[in-house]
Amino acid sequence: MKEEFWKAIVECDENFDGIFYYGVMTTGIFCRPSCRSKTPKQQNVKIFHNYEEPTVEGFRPCKRCRPDLLTHSTTKQNLVKKAIQVMSENYSKEIGLTDLAVKLYVSPFYLQRIFKSETAMSPSQFLLNKRIERAKDLILHTSLSMTEVALEVGFKNSAHFSSVFRKKVGYSPTEYRLKHTGS
Known part of the structure; x- marks a missing residue:
């Protein structure tokens, strides 16, 4: 994972929204970088470059940041x-x-x-x-x-x-x- 992506997740940086999404393997949920949910452990994070990839892999969208909605x-x-x-x-x-x-x-x-x-x-x-x-x-x-x-x-x-x-x-x-x- 790129260091800037991890930093964006930790800092909930909305400037990276739409650039990538991240899935948390232990919960099966994927989020926007700006999501205010608890920061996951880095080793449990998987990066996706569009919002369809995590769904195909069985992740469900976060109910807090709603990465499944195009406009957010x-x-x-x-x-x-x-x-x-x-x-x-x-x-x-x-x-x-x-x-x-x-x-x-x-x-x-x-x-x-x-x-x-x-x-x-x-x-x-x-x-x-x-x-x-x-x-x-x-x-x-x-x-x-x-x-x-x-x-x-x-x-x-x-x-x-x-x-x-x-x-x-x-x-x-x-x-x-x-x-x-x-x-």
Whole structure:
């Protein structure tokens, strides 16, 4: 086995995903190099250059890293995707980091760290951006009052909404409506 392949397995290096797969002879399972499962003993590892070879030899795909799927997103990417989905579906409700973490079965600290590393913003920043984008849409395409818009997108009062909106957009909600609709 090439030393760089062994190093990739030990370090769970996703840069080698698709370049090779490895089977563990003692378990009969094959994985991607990025798999976070326990590092096997080097003498029990067999290298494969495509995902069909291990199946032909009787290995079954790992349930954690799913080497049998051609497109694969990491556990971190899946967590972020689920967090975005939950926040997008519930942006008008009060949802804190702890609530979100409980829904996703992870710790708040871990969620915050992974979300920020994958998106360059915190979950609360994402949620705020989602609310502001929805507010802009409501301001331009409905006749709702600013208080109704604020409540609709999850703000508790219009004063706070107006302050946050101005900070993010550069205009008050009313000025934004006037500037873009003329009414």
